Amino acid sequence: MREVKPVMEIVSFRTPGLGDQTYLLVHEGQGVLVDPQRDIDRFLDTAAERDVDLRFVLETHLHNDYVSGAEQAALRTGAQLVLPAAAAPAYPHTPAFHLEDIKGGHGLSLRPIHTPGHTPEHTSYLVLIDGEPVAVFSGGSLLVASAGRPDLLGPARARSLARLQYGSLHRLAGLPRGVELLPTHGEGSFCTATGAGRFTSTVGDEIDTNPLLAVGGPEEFADRLLAAPMPIPAFYRHMGPANTLGVPPMPALAVPELDLDRLPEAAHVVDIRPRATMAAGHLPGSLGIELSADFGSWTGWLLPHGEPIALVAERGQDVAEAVTQLARIGADAVTGVVYDLTDRATAHFPALNLAEFTRRAAADREQVLDVRMPGEHAAAALAGAVHRFLPDLLTGGIPAELDRDRPVFVACGSGRRAAIAATVLLREGYRPVVLDGAGVPDLISALDA
Structure with a gap:
């Protein structure tokens, strides 16, 4: 949490396992929620604690790395849901057109800036207070010491998007130097083209230090971004379609305890216990992914999307956290959790x-x-x-x-x-x-x- 101006507060919510940030802008009792992930209670509870009237929910793009909570947040609160004009999702929303300001109250305006590159429809939002630009939500465009990847929609479009990203970065770099830069993607995200460092910055700091802003032209920029792309997690290909069609509310976080002899036949068994415990003995055939901040990402990358999952956990482990991480990527079919392996934990490794x-x-x-x-x-x-x-x-x-x-x-x-x-x-x-x-x-x- 950090004060940008005396009359405006930015509350950031970091999700380390996905390398992403969601933001809540608070100005004179009104709130703007930006790029919310699916588990929206943490955002709405914070708004309620501050007695904030949530006026807008903004999406910078149709996300590739998680399923969105934007539609549900708007439905729950009555806030206006705003998406890039070219996104064209299947649910009601307000389209954000380039440079057509969206007016809030008490001198707050949101100015959409079309910044294609990470995705074709990608739009950043410049925040103005009494006409003065103070912050920009840059999503997956200009990042801290980096830029959003242009290759997530496939190799056929990657070079064209990379050239567009060059123009988008320089468009944002043309904002006043003191404007706060608030990207969605950051360190730990597979949506960054290079290793992003800090989570927020200013336009001036990026002009001075971001190596991608020093690249000479769009072709050289595309060469740089596409020279050695990172792998793309397998679950990414399911995120864009889900966010286009609409995402249902979060599933129940409490899952039933399962008897080992009655595991669903089709379920993939995922052992979330500490790896030292798994090494000492786990269920033969199970996939061991200890519960940590990136548990959901690895599970979504390694297992077929949408197929049922049964968890193995120690009593006292935060199974609800595991279910939450899976729900963030649309893996809702968690059938239950096994706590007692009795004498069946016969697979082991040093x-x-x-x-x-x-x-x-x-x-x-x-x-x-x-x-x-x-x-x-x-x-x-x-x-x-x-x-x-x-x-x-x-x-x-x-x-x-x-x-x-x-x-x-x-x-x-x-x-x-x-x-x-x-x-x-x-x-x-x-x-x-x-x-x-x-x-x-x-x-x-x-x-x-």
């Missing part, structure tokens, strides 16, 4: 610290699998290791170079993804050993020492 992992890998005729992202691998590759990005283990299969008769030493950046990969390898008949608490760069240093 999880070793750096020193023990290095010693064991050398003793067992080192066979290392690196499951990091391609960009991470390019920046620091371990000689002799087999590289396959974690999601590709499920879509492309286990690398043929790996020998089932020897241990597979699995590493990532910290152990989190390696532990997920270990549960995949186990069900395919391999013998994984996980590097936990360290990553491939640490392993490289240890081997070079």
Whole structure:
């Protein structure tokens, strides 16, 4: 929470697992909610606590990385739902046209600025108080030290959108230097073209420091953005259509407790317990994704969208948080949770610290699998290791170079993804050993020492 002007307050809500921010602008008792995610109670409760009359709900674009709560927030509060004019969703809304101001009360105006590039319809909103520009909600256009990706709608449109993004960034950079920059996407988001840093900035700071604003022209800019794109999470392709057609309210967060012998036959079993617990013993065939801020993203990336999920958890774990993260990406079919594995947790793998992992890998005729992202691998590759990005283990299969008769030493950046990969390898008949608490760069240093 930060004061931009004495008469205006910006409350930000960060969702670290998706690398996104939602904003609530408060001015003289009226509120503007920008790019809300589906779990809208946290936004509406904050507005109610401040006795704010929510006047507008704004969307900068049809989101690719989560299902939106904008329509439901407007329906719940009676606020005016505003979307880019070219978005054309299937539900009632007010279209935002380029430079046609939307008037609030007490001197508040919202000026839509068409900023295509991240998506074709993308629109930023300049906030004016008594005619003075004070802040801009830039969505997935100009970001802190970065820009929104232009390739999420497919390679055929990527270059054209990248060229448009060049113009959009410079359009926003033409605003007064003191204007607060409030992007939706930031650090941790797969919607950023490069590694975004801080979450908010000013136009002046970006003019001075954002490397993408120093690129010479639209073609060079497109070359830069498309040279080494990050992978696109598999669930992204379902988000745009959902946000076009409309998103129902959040599902119930309380799910039933399931008996292990009565698991739904079609359900994918996802073990959300701490990875050390999973390593010691988990249900054969289950996918181990410990509950953390990015649990929903990894589950949505690794499992088929829309298919039923059964969770395995420890008593006392925040199962409602797991259900919430899944609901943010439209994965509503959580059938229940298993707490008691009794004697059925027979699948296990060693999880070793750096020193023990290095010693064991050398003793067992080192066979290392690196499951990091391609960009991470390019920046620091371990000689002799087999590289396959974690999601590709499920879509492309286990690398043929790996020998089932020897241990597979699995590493990532910290152990989190390696532990997920270990549960995949186990069900395919391999013998994984996980590097936990360290990553491939640490392993490289240890081997070079």
